[in-house]
Amino acid sequence: MTKSVTLTHPSGILKGSIKLPASKSEANRALIIAALSGEASELDNLSEANDTQLLQRLLKSDAAEINAEDAGTVMRFLTGYYAVTGQQKVLTGTPRMCQRPIKVLVDALRELGASIEYLGEEGYPPMKIGAFKGNGNNKLKVRSDISSQYISSLLMVGPMLPQGLVLELEGKIGSRPYIEMTLSLMRHFGVEADFSGNIITVPHQPYKAASYSIEPDWSASSYWYSLVALAHEAEIELPGLRQQSFQGDSAIAGIMEHLGVHTEFTESGVKLMKRKHDHHFSFDFSDCPDLAQTIVALCAAKGISLELTGLESLRIKETDRIQALQVEVLSFGCSLQEVTEGVFRLELGLIENSAFTFRTYEDHRMAMAFAPLALLRPTTIQEPRVVRKSYPRFWEDLEKVEFELTFEE
Numbered sequence: 001m002t003k004s005v006t007l008t009h010p011s012g013i014l015k016g017s018i019k020l021p022a023s024k025s026e027a028n029r030a031l032i033i034a035a036l037s038g039e040a041s042e043l044d045n046l047s048e049a050n051d052t053q054l055l056q057r058l059l060k061s062d063a064a065e066i067n068a069e070d071a072g073t074v075m076r077f078l079t080g081y082y083a084v085t086g087q088q089k090v091l092t093g094t095p096r097m098c099q100r101p102i103k104v105l106v107d108a109l110r111e112l113g114a115s116i117e118y119l120g121e122e123g124y125p126p127m128k129i130g131a132f133k134g135n136g137n138n139k140l141k142v143r144s145d146i147s148s149q150y151i152s153s154l155l156m157v158g159p160m161l162p163q164g165l166v167l168e169l170e171g172k173i174g175s176r177p178y179i180e181m182t183l184s185l186m187r188h189f190g191v192e193a194d195f196s197g198n199i200i201t202v203p204h205q206p207y208k209a210a211s212y213s214i215e216p217d218w219s220a221s222s223y224w225y226s227l228v229a230l231a232h233e234a235e236i237e238l239p240g241l242r243q244q245s246f247q248g249d250s251a252i253a254g255i256m257e258h259l260g261v262h263t264e265f266t267e268s269g270v271k272l273m274k275r276k277h278d279h280h281f282s283f284d285f286s287d288c289p290d291l292a293q294t295i296v297a298l299c300a301a302k303g304i305s306l307e308l309t310g311l312e313s314l315r316i317k318e319t320d321r322i323q324a325l326q327v328e329v330l331s332f333g334c335s336l337q338e339v340t341e342g343v344f345r346l347e348l349g350l351i352e353n354s355a356f357t358f359r360t361y362e363d364h365r366m367a368m369a370f371a372p373l374a375l376l377r378p379t380t381i382q383e384p385r386v387v388r389k390s391y392p393r394f395w396e397d398l399e400k401v402e403f404e405l406t407f408e409e
């Protein structure tokens with residue numbers, strides 16, 4: 001197992017065109033919908049991300065025990081899929097996955113007529129899924145302030161239910177663009193759905209086979225934005241990204257106008273160029289939680305004071321991301337504190353270290369958010385293999401723009 005990678009960049013000048021991995025969020029929805037449609041859909045540009053490769057394998061597997069590893073979408077989407085198609089499966093994951101809550105989804109599926117039994121702690125994987133008695137209630141109230149993945153999982157199986165599905169979302173709607181992405185892909189595969197106020201209605205109807213080309217991953221693009229912001233000079237092209245995207249993380253383009261990167265949308269994708277940055281930035285990450293780590297690392301490095309809200313879901317992701325950030329920003333002499341409920345402030349410090357070392361907490365985004373700092377100092381990232389979850393070629397792509405990498409076994 002590779003222990004660490006140390007990165008340096010001799011010139012600080014970045015030029016090149018990078019083929020990003022495809023979005024694992026889009027891919028994993030398209031795979032579930034294609035499996036539910038029962039017809040052959042043509043999915044182009046499926047992600048090489050482990051989360052997508054894993055779901056592809058699991059959907060073909062007839063094993064009784066299914067391991068979703070550390071992939072939230074795989075765990076949540078397969079729970080809905082197996083429950084409503086009545087497949088008898090034991091569904092488990094990594095030790096961390098077994099600490100990520102799933103009660104809201106399981107309660108909703110049980111009301112719809114699913115039989116699901118917890119094999120460990122109530123409310124958490126592993127679970128045993130059994131027969132589906134599909135005459136349950138189809139009008140449900142569901143909390144939407146913990147994870148949008150529960151809602152997406154329910155929506156995708158909605159058209160298969162005898163009476164369809166009506167969801168009333170309760171509480172704040174976190175990660176809303178991911179719910180919209182689910183509905184957009186469902187519509188692409190021929191079903192109608194309505195999202196008005198906090199009510200989502202999905203009538204009973206068949207999915208239709210369709211072809212779909214998965215867009216490159218806007219979340220992965222965020223690391224390239226950060227690299228451009230930290231470089232002396234830069235011109236980076238990211239082919240295939242679309243201005244009209246299903247992905248909420250395309251918000252990175254607007255955010256980075258404040259933090260030192262201008263985006264030009266071209267016929268073939270985007271071109272990133274350096275520009276002046278603000279000295280203070282405030283942002284609500286409720287719609288795009290996966291961008292928070294990139295922005296915290298970048299602002300700490302560039303000395304941009306930062307106020308963040310909408311971080312509630314970060315504590316139950318691959319790691320407790322707030323805690324991980326609080327520890328790692330100490331390398332810059334910075335501190336990340338909750339100043340009033342839900343409001344975090346990054347207090348700036350002095351960068352005194354001659355080199356950086358960052359821990360990654362089994363979280364791909366910790367590795368990729370902090371790697372760009374190698375443009376300032378030699379930077380060591382521990383457990384670099386974590387990137388395989390969403391962006392397995394991340395280290396090779398850095399080599400393409402002349403980073404020098406030394407792996408330690």
Ligand SMILES: O=C(O)C1=C[C@@H](OP(=O)(O)O)[C@@H](O)[C@H](O)C1
Pocket residue numbers: 024025026072073146147148149152174175178289290313
């Ligand atoms: O539906 C999806 O594809 C995702 C939804 C988000 O999770 P939450 O809804 O749990 O915030 C996001 O953080 C995750 O990376 C992918």
Ligand SMILES: C=C(OP(=O)(O)O)C(=O)O
Pocket residue numbers: 070071072073074290317318365390
């Ligand atoms: C939170 C993430 O993934 P998931 O919840 O699907 O494991 C992520 O990729 O940042």
